[in-house]
Amino acid sequence: MIGFVQSLGASVLALSRMIGGIVLFTTIALRWVLVPPFYGRQIVRQMVDIGYYSLPVVGLTTLFSGMVLALQSYTGFARFSAEDTVATVVVLSITRELGPVLAGLMVAGRVGASIAAEIGTMRVTDQIDALDTLSTRPMQYLVGPRIIAGIVCLPILVLIGDIIGVFGGYLVGVYNLDFNASVYLSKTLEFLEFEDVFIGLVKAAIFGFIITLMGCYHGYYSGRGAEGVGKATTNAVVSASILILIANYTVTALFFG
Amino acid sequence: MSENKTQAVKIEISNLKKQFGNNQVLTGFNLSIRKGESLCLIGTSGCGKSVALKCLIGLVSADSGSIKVDGHETIGQSRAENEALLRRFGMTFQFGALFDSLPIWENVTFRLRQKEKLSKKIAREIAGDIINQLGLAPHVLDLFPAELSGGMQKRAAIARAIADKPEILLFDEPTSGLDPITSGVINDLILNSVNRLGATTLTISHDMASVRQIADTVAMIHQGQIIWCGPVADMHDTGIAEVDQFVNGKAYGPLTSNPPDTNVAQHSEMPV
């Protein structure tokens, strides 16, 4: 019993220490984002890494999600003769939920892991200390550009993913479920509001922040050796994914609650 | 040995203490280095040499004690003051710590290019000059660290450390893992660069041949303290068993080769 209470207490302490650490880390990182020197080249490089190279993953994920969504909602709505709502269901689900969440989770796996591995390796091989000795603040040089790139790139990725997902639904709707193409398109746009897309993009920016922050944080405080880097990578992906789901619920509840 | 030794004290470390968890690494570390002196720090693996070096430049914050550079206390100074202090140092790390994502010329001129805008052409020329002094061919400029051999990486790291002509140079095991000939070359490089820059130098080394070649003064660390410090010529008859064993590489004596590794506990922490 005492053992249980002790380990519970220890976990609570460790958790609060981690939350405190992350808040402090975030404050320092954001502070340095606002102060020169600005590492423009680093930001561009990270945008290419985080945004451009994530396009195939995000595109494929949303394409197939849009397709399966059209199939499934058709099956469901056909049972009470509401087949013509398929287009609306697809576009609303994609823009409000599936686009941002699926893109967020896929990018968390791809980018969160690689950021944690890269920064973690720099930590265990003393490259981060070397930055300090070479008149460069590691927080400013490594962390800032990644976080900026994450916040900027995720909404763009999600917007593209939204379009591809809706297109996936259209393909299935028109070629498989025999909807009339122009009717499907007009149904897609009929009930879509600016807010639906906008909320999705706001979520995406938050997810981009979460993913890059978790990658940087776990990499920066990586334990020693290859084992430490491996753990940092896993922790970055797991914590980013969980935080994305929590943030998604919170934002939805705040905006639509 | 360096020729520009004077009597003025450059670095004064007193009663420095540092522990990680329960692992007391430095337990009252005292060391004084004169301006222009080349001092070698020796000691068994894991005894805290690298930690002492990192404390000296504020990469690791000491628990207590005092570090004075040119008479100015550096412990407890502000971040800005520490950044200014770091600009006076050049350092190589035990495992090179070259930036993987940058070619050698960008590694070497990294600090110069933080200070002032240099065109790519000029930066490459400067880098070319420096690596040439260290005996590296010009084509190395465009290679990435992973494409270099261990010896070339060490030279590139030294090039990066001396590129901005710092007052104080710190070398963490510059010759470890190298063959004796490459070690000899690196020792010469260190001596040359030091004599040319007139820098004060602190080198960590296990390699007694290298110590004999580059040191004015030798200091041995054991159980977190300096147990002997004196001119390199005196290191063979100090009358201290640990120093004698280390300097002569004897398997039996007061020193054991495998210090207890207290870090294992670090890895079994619960993930949160």
Ligand SMILES: Nc1ncnc2c1ncn2[C@@H]1O[C@H](COP(=O)(O)OP(=O)(O)O)[C@@H](O)[C@H]1O
């Ligand atoms: N960042 C750190 N966290 C925890 N322990 C550390 C850290 N850095 C060094 N140590 C421990 O401090 C001791 C001295 O390490 P170090 O100075 O690297 O030894 P060496 O004399 O071989 O350079 C070792 O026991 C090492 O495990």
Ligand SMILES: [Mg+2]
């Ligand atoms: Mg060491």
